[in-house]
Amino acid sequence: MNEISQEQTLERDVQLFTALLGEVLREHSRKRVLVIVERLRDGFMQLREQEDPELRDRLMKRIEGLDPQTLSEVIRAFNIYFGLVNTAEELNAHLARMDLISAGERLWIGSFDDTVRGFQEDGVSPENFQSLLEHLVYLPVFTAHPTESKRRTIADTFRRIFLIAQDLHRRRLNEEELEEKLQEILTQIQILWKTDEVRVHKPQVTDEIRQGLHYFRESLFEAVPSVYRFLDKAVRRVYGPNCGIKVPSFIRFGSWIGGDRDGNPFVKPETTELAVRMHAELILEEYLDRIRRLRRMLSHSSALCQPSPDFLDSLDADEDYWIETMGQSQRLFLYEPYRRKLAMMSHRLQANLDRIRARMEGRDHDGLPEGYGRDRDFLADLYLIRDSLIHHGDASAANGPLQDLIRLAESFGFHLVHLDIRQESTRHTQAVTELFARQPGSPYYQAFNEEQRLMALAEAIAHPHPFVIDKATLTAETRETLEVFEVMARMRAEIGDRVFGQYVISMTHAASHVMEAMLLARLAGLLGKDRQGWFCSLQISPLFETIEDLSHIDQVMRTLFDDPTYQALLKASGNQQEVMLGYSDSCKDGGILSASWNLYEAQKKVIALADDRGVACRLFHGRGGTVGRGGGPTHEAILSQPVDTVHGQIKFTEQGEVLSYRYANPETARYELTMGISGLIKASRCLIEPPDEERNDYLGIMDELARYGEEAYRGLVKDTEGFLDYFYECTPLDGIGLLNIGSRPSHRKKADRSLGSIRAIPWVFGWGQSRHTIPAWFSIGQAIERYRANDLERLAKLQRMYEEWPYFRALLSNTQMSLFKAEMRIARQYAQLAEDQEQAARIFDAIEEEHRRTVTQVLNVAGLRVLMEETPDLHRSLARRNIYLDPLNHIQVALLGRYRTEEDEEQREEWLDPLLRSINAIAAGMRNTG
Template identity: 75%
Template sequence: MNETVDDPVLEHDIELFTRLLGDVLREHSRKRVLVVVERLREGFMQLREGEDETLRARLRARIEGLDPQTLAEVIRAFAIYFGLVNTAEELNAHLQRMARVSSGERLWRGSFDDTVRRLAADGVAPAPFQSLLEHLVYLPVFTAHPTEARRRTIAEIFRRIFLAGQDLHRHRLNDEEREDKLAEIRAQIQILWKTDEVRVHKPQVTDEVRQGLYFFRESLFGAVPEVYRILEKAVRRVHGAATAAAVPSLMRFGSWIGGDRDGNPFVCPETTELAVRMHAELALEHYLERVGRLQRMLSHSSALCEPAPAFLDSLDADEDYWVETMGQSLRRFLNEPYRRKLAMVAHRLEANLARVRARLAEAETLPAAGYCDARAFLVDLRLIRDSLIHHGDASAAAGPLHDLIRLVETFGFHLVQLDLRQESSRHTEAVAELFARQPGAPYYLAFDESQRLLALVEAIVHPQPFVIDKATLGAATRETLETFETIARARAEVGEQAIGQYVISMTHEASHVLEVMLLARLAGLAGRDRQGWFCTLQIAPLFETIDDLARIDAVMGRLFTDPTYRALLRASGDQQEVMLGYSDSCKDGGILASGWRLYEAQRKVIALADEHGVACRLFHGRGGTVGRGGGPTHEAILAQPADTVHGQIKFTEQGEVLSYRYANPETARYELTMGISGLIKASRCLIESAAPERAEDLEVMAELAAHGEAAYRALVGTEGLLDYFYACTPVDGIALLNIGSRPAHRSRGDRSLSSIRAIPWVFGWGQARLTLPGWFGIGTALARYRGDDPERLVRLRRMYGEWPFFRVLLSNTQMSLFKAEMAIAREYLRLADDPPRAAALLAHIEAEYRLTLSEVLAVTETDRLLADQPALRRSLLRRNRYLDPLNHIQVVLLERYRGEPEAEQREQWLDPLLRSINAIAAGMRNTG
């Protein structure tokens, strides 16, 4: 399966990194390790050229003859190789982009330059383009689902390798300098070899919060201002400086880390408070660092320039603060007004930071805050900027000062909007208990939906709905009430933006939303006072099963027509956020039904919101893999239904995706650019009419989805399928891997499809190289739809060529098919409890795989998968030479681990088993 290499620079870097890894293994590993690695790699490469059962048996015997420690080192060598390949690919992609920028040629599709030029060529003038920009909000939300297998320490080492590799390419080095740089890379690989990539302990939620903060500190604080700068340049280049649109700060960031309590017993009110404070601490620390640099830089003398009157007035107004609060001499910085102002800015920020740290330390007394909020900080920064421009120093205002203003506009003092999430039944139980504690109250759980809505509305509007004695309540209800009290405290402490949405997972009815509104009412977050209705909590219902997606309009329609809810929504800003669950809908009904129900749900809810005069923002709960809604962000945004992306997009960034997209600022800059340019294109409906989808295409998709769902449900409903899944994938090892605080199942001990979370469901199939959540049912659907009718095939081909939704669907399907390896999956049959039944199930899966492969190639009119994405195809191919032996090793480890009767003997196989899961995840660039 060798293919022509047309990227010699990348191949050279991979070869270089691999050679340096070999040097390190030769000197610092056990003597057999490098030999075993090479023999396995070469042997399995031969098997790729043609099946040889004798060779496969010989390789299997070699693996079975290795002791646990040697196996662990072999696996670590493979894992480091994958990390080095990932780094080389990321580095070379960045260098290629920079080369195109330097050459002055037309930039890539999705760049700001290309996007603004295309809109201008289509007749979009500066004024409507300005209007479009002012409506944009780009909001990625970082989550800590148990999918990120790489420790922060390992990420830092790979960052150093990335920078050293960049120096090799971008600097003119003599022989001695080049050798020094190679020695630096080799030293980092050596450190990597001697650093344990597997966590010794399962991470706590606070560890996950710190992991999330890493991406801001190391990458995003630098990347975000650069993204704005690149967009500004593109707009000026196309429209000219005189008429160019002003670029507003359109990025915001969210997080679920420390707020997502659905099924995670380790997220409690104290955890949420801690996360909010850690966010604020990092933002303030960074601002102080940048203010210090500005203070050293803006050394302007009032004898040589004349600051703006407004700025001088602010200095006069701050004189008492300077002397009394700071204790400074009037003579200090007497003739350096910007240094004087920035010294006061820094002092205020230090006071804010001291207050946050006192809360983190749970101090009894708190120091006074410097700034009341981030807006006051921005006022000072803008005064400095405007004054510099006033006396002709716009160039000084446009550099680091402008970057700091962008950061504060983006991150405030809160850094991220922390969303909270809880499963709907928890609220129902809490509300039922509150009703039950009131004298003469009816039994809430016995009510039908209409009765529940009536009871909830009456309680919300009542001046004092309940008399609550927390001491008499159950622990779960007390914690639920305390969560809402925590929200109120966090908003008061850090600012109104510290808390984002309250997400209700498994929203089945309108009452699930009003239950949360009632709980918010009890915490003082919503209600009615002398001024009328108020609401400071925004609620996002999450629709995540096939049935719930189909009923989204019924549930939201009931809410929009309820006068009380409508009044509260209006009081909160009249914007309704609705979250769509990709993961569970795919696990529930398969990839085709999930994709189509999500598409339909978006069209329904946006039309409904428009009908009721409500602004609606869709929140896409995407995962890293195709089976959980993953895929390139730019294409995913463009594939949304016409006229549904009204300038705003919000989506989750989960697990390994955070490392791949945001660990390096160079890549983060690219990913943010691609996402924002996709948002710009998808939001043209704000300034011009959107072309509607073809009715015929929608009908075809509905039919395809029905066929796909039937095929998928038939599979997961087959007797023994779940037994096959638990036996022939390493899902039991995944549950033990210290990569996340969340349990793998919603209910302990329940191994049903409804209990297992979507992440281990996708992760397990991926590890065994079946990847079926990303493709199963598509082949049957396409074959049943087109039958022997050539006109139907033509119709499918036109849909693929013209409809972004269908094109992205089949493009992502191709990636999932390419990562699947049926020959490897057959090796896992050795683990089956019921081999004949497992073999029959795999034969059924293989048949669908072959059918899907054939049908997809027929529709895309290509002779091989990913033909239109050669770089991705080569990337996946080069990993197979190491993935194949890893899968065989994993099968042996699972046999040993599960087969040992004694716990002590079994434990020796657990470490290499967990390492194999980590390594395969790194090789496939997918976990969950």
Template identity: 90%
Template sequence: MNDLTQEQTLERDVQLFTALLGEVLREHSRKRVLVIVERLRDGFMQLREQEDAELRDKLMKRIEGLDPQTLSEVIRAFTIYFGLVNVAEELNAHLARMDLISAGERLWMGSFDDTVRQFAEDGVSAENFQSLLEHLVYLPVFTAHPTESKRRTISDTFRRIFLIGQDLHRRKLNEEELEDKLQEILTHIQILWKTDEVRVHKPQVTDEVQQGLYFFRESLFEAVPLVYRFLEKAVRRNYGATCGIRVPSFIRFGSWIGGDRDGNPFVKPETTELAVRMHAELVLELYLERLAGLRRMLSHSSALCQPSPEFLDSLDADEDYWVDTMGQRQRLFLHEPYRRKLAMMRHRLQANLDRVRARMEGRDYDGLPEGYCDERDFLNDLYLIRDSLVHHGDANAASGPLQDLIRLAETFGFHLVNLDIRQESTRHTEAVTELFARQAGAPYYQAFTEEQRLMALAEAIAHPHPFVIDKATLTAETRETLEVFEVIARMRAEIGQKVVGQYVISMTHSASHVMEVMLLARLAGLVGKDAEGWFCSIQVSPLFETIDDLSHIDQVMQTLLDNPTYQGLLKASGNQQEVMLGYSDSCKDGGILSSSWNLFEAQKKVIALADDRGLACRLFHGRGGTVGRGGGPTHEAILAQPVDTVHGQIKFTEQGEVLSYRYSNPETARYELTMGISGLIKASRCLIESPQEERNDYLGIMDELARYGEEAYRKLVRQTDGFLDYFYECTPLDGIALLNIGSRPSHRKKADRSLGSIRAIPWVFGWGQSRHTLPAWLGIGYAIERYRGTDVERLAKLQKMYQEWPYFRALLSNTQMSLFKAEMRIAREYLRLSENQEQAAAIFSVIEEEYRRTLTQVLNVAGLRVLMEDTPDLNHSLARRNLYLDPLNHIQVAVLARYRAEEDEEKREAWLDPLLRSINAIAAGMRNTG
């Protein structure tokens, strides 16, 4: 086995899984399914090698001759294949990394070993490296956008296959044991075949919260402590065991699931309250499990070691709790002090958990024990045990599971995640307008200028009793808006101060939009003025999403940061301003080049404003899974940020299907977190040494390219007759809207075919399904061609930019991946779905021409012969999927045609199942959706 290359080992695993899937299909599917699957795969493989119109026609006729049930089974077979390929790739990547570690060689770029080694080799002192570590905050935010089509039960089964596959590689098995393992995999594939991967019902928001919790329970609670251990090892290896560098706990997690109400009518105040309690319930359950393990392990006897005086004092102080509250015998664990302490800690935590559950169920909890006041008391007990073990020479016992639990408690507290709340700016404006209107003699707020609004809002925030409000007389919308702030205040008091992260305002167009939120928070007691001055326990993150908003970001933020009332509130809340940048809508609005460049420029403007005022500023990147929504490898994305803008902190959304790929397996989660954190460490080097400024000539060229790119994008998307009809008809958007993969509607307004009505996610999802992937590359080829013309020197300049500038390199690397996933031959097949064939053909010819232009220009600039030549593993991975994606796309076209043409409602419904399954399958094959 060891004689095989990594690629050969991976191919062997893929072939094994495929063969076992074939066995399951042979035994458990309708008789013809395996034959159809193989003939379609082989036929479309031939077409890839050489176009043959007669063969293509023959394959389409075969597809069109199949009934809905058989088609559904064929699609399901392809979907399971993609899942098995994902498992094989993830497993082999993990094993290759472990082999490198075992060999003691220098590890991969982005590993902690390589990163810390580079700092040490560059002469960065231990003191400076410590200083950098102390500034770090790494904050992925989990969101529930409707792009994750995989059910949790399916994820569990694939996890089992991963673990069995690991045994096949790692353990020395005799023939009988090997046969047993193969039978186990076969059994799990058989279970997959008999488990419906498409949800019968659209998920509720609480289902999405449970889906998010899955990653913490199954993966992250194991991965996070190991990430810290590996970083500590890298520090010791490169700076020496006695260097004195201490790695603080800087990983945090956020979530929008249950807090994001922008455009989702199903997220109510009570939904947010339930989500917070579900988070608290899970984290307390997981701590209790680990405390039980520690109690079994730390069996030290006071007759054989001497605990620290501080620890013994704490045991004495807890004597009444032990006897009266717990009702325990004094002699229990009398000579096993750590077991006694851990038993009390478990009792207290159980009391916390019982109270959370009582509140969730609406039960009375007055008679329940108090438990811990907050996470700090719990952590202090853990620190006491750790320090006492070190005190009597058992530091090794303190550095294992106990230290892991300390890391977990420092990371997750009693709240698990910082739940961000998001709402659209107009909801706040409407609420504030109504509140002002209900006051006697109050002027009409909507008629105010921006300056007048800011004055009125500042006065109201500072007033001891700003409004006389009878909530019963308010509109339902305003009542609900106010209740959200009341929930924030209540949950902070109940669970802890960190339970809510930021209040995010989408579509922020002016400073008053932020001040309106502060006024609404004032009414819930979250901000205000008392005898000691301003207090503020809410932090607001304005979200800038459109090209226009990004270009005006400095004006809005300057007005806000210079407002005396806001300055007072900001200072009271810690003097850190977070600003969120929207990748999705800006890309839909002006195209990928304009979006990317405006985001780049906006970051520099905001950081400069904050620096001038002595404020800390954290940028929050609203990235999606796909390139069209800011996706791409996290390590490269962080390094591609503007120089001197990542000051130790990075916050970004992890959306939809990205959660599954990055965090389902603890082994992969560990790798992904490591790659992101190492990128953050490198990008934050500006904190300890002067950064090298970006070249003005590069910035000027990007200005020009972005202008040309936006021009090309708008010409096609906004100025071409019938373009949106093309999008609606030549993509499976109608199926996406019906797919039960998210609680959020796919449109802001129903039956509205405007670009503004379509959400950014279905926009990207639709183009991806039909193999256009247009949002990720449209305009780039035109921009480069127009800039360089026939000037050889200009091409050389672009090539140098690609080699030297991380931003430009990441942009074109991501473009390559999107061009590779696009297939113009397949995209053309979707034209048959258009009602106006002539118009659709004309639009497609423009798209195809721009695709070819972009392909040529990107390869020229990158100095490559073929796409992704410099990332062969990813190239092979995508090519491997194409074998099954090609037939799936053709099936989808045929099913869409039947579904749309069928007038009989019952017959039409029969075609919906294979349509929805085809969307699921293509999403799984392309490894991203929206």
């Protein structure tokens, strides 16, 4: 299918969905809603083509004349339109990929086919490619940061529309069948219209855990095995069926949901315990379902084939379990060995599941039968069946659903995800200070300098009985901090060693912050010294978030690596250090250019330091959904990392709306995982051959640009009088705080309107809603202009950087998208909400001028005529949304004005409903929240 016809097909789907939505509105909405929707859409489309103050005034009067209920329905219509457009785009992108695969040609950049061909064409041997694959770990981490504005119920309905529309494309339908399919889509849109997309209640942490699990149940259990199959096929196709390359299982998932307690008072020790058991419950349910299906399929008779000796031995060894524990007679499946084995496996898994559920419900589980002791025992049984099938010539039967189950078991174990625990460093300092203070004759820990603290902590960790503790006498905060480590120890014993990932310490400013957490873990028995020497089952990931923290990352890590106690503990835990980099706070702190470059430099420093100390180091990227929080396409993001810093492993957060866009549909999840993994494979080439040297002249230019960028950003955000007032008054932040999209508060401290108090997510969310999108581009224009200084040679140098350097190219590509999403004409309307209009006008003029400057400079460097010229599909996608975003933003401006000025409390509440809906709808339209 050629590009023109693909675009035509997509437009046809969008028009079909829009027409069906119109039918639903005509039949089921309040009078005039459809007319209002169409008039507003057409009017603002005219304004986009040509400014007309009289028309704008007329449209605003129309909006201001609508009652709250009608406005809510108009907003809901726009919101459903965005959901339908997203569905059409996702479906058509999937169908286009399937057409390419069917054509048998070389596939798109980022596909496994193109990636493996590239390695083979460059002369990479099968042995070297195998070596690279064996080093891989691809680890997305799901978080519950409050940026997801779509309810799961709504997502399920869009999934049904996706599948019905796929039938329209893929199946040959007669007129009657076609009519039925269209009616089915109409029915689903009607259901959407009658389902409230705004949550009535703020979600609890348990709701967020279920939301995270939803992606595994509905999508990833199908997508993950198929990703491995696609990579296997690409390897065999390119290197040959007998090349000897075996693709290991390297996809893992992490989660923060139920483990991230930094700033979230609702995540308690018992929440973490529940999260771990909910994870185990889901994966055991999936294994049970697949084992039962295999039992129906593997009906081989021992009279017609000869299972392997190892398999038959295992059946004999299981005989007691079959008769005594299961209470089965000898006769069931007596001549069907695989069914017999699978029946026992099913019983064991059910026993594991029953125990988990009993613990979740607080029931006694002592009388319940034992299941599998460890997930590796379950895997061993699966391997026995696979190898036995191959033994008697049934490799094809081993390679289908059984192999998919093996891939799932290798990837998910009995824990499903590695749950990271996160806590802020001051909580550990407070707990340690209190524990020292309770010991007779102990010095005052808070008065120690850093060197003294490290000595005191090392002595306590090595001591057989560091503290005498009466937990009842401790403050509630310290007691809870200790209980988290106790839960970790208990859950590791209950579920398995791999149930937790890292213990992340946010706001890590010193090496003692890491050692304090180590001491607290020592008290729970997670680490220490016994007769065999040091043991450690806790891995700590210090998180460096601010520009200042990033600048002294090497100092903190050097102190840790050189500390004998930490060295010993690190070695005992596998000698791998993970370091987390925070994109969000660094960007809020110093602007996109400075944050991006400081993160780049920090990675190089810490990897070089770890290499020097003989420590394996994995970087954990705390990326958000938006460019202003480190977001952007995963493939390009991985390739833009500093040379020789991605050593086969990548770990990054997947937040909020990104989860639903990447993982709600298995087709899209498979594509996103493929693009990320192929980026990891390419970026890890340094493992098998020397990497290219980085160009010092490019690094020097970036140093200069980052310095100029930070000055420009801080000049606006920190040095401009009234700037924070502008932010609070000219964005819908008051509404965002009331929107039920996450369990975490939007501010670290209530009633504190400082830059330090507001979280990075609502900071980015607010600017995005009001179409400023400042965090993602402000300062880039000034930095480039100042560096160039009308010197054509310097421009040529920047243009070469854009062509040759993936980091710089990704930076400016993401900037283009953010500049395109910014709309200064709309942002000007929000500026009119400010109380001090004179001050707001000055601030807005500075923002508008920098937007104009940044567009000009970025286009010059990229050699383009218009923004996003190199990504026409994305350009068209964003333009398609603007048709309905324009009226929505103007509606939101009117609503903010009404909500803030209405003195009657009851009437004010009436305006809140459409205001919250407008936030939801704009988030859906921009495909970004935080």
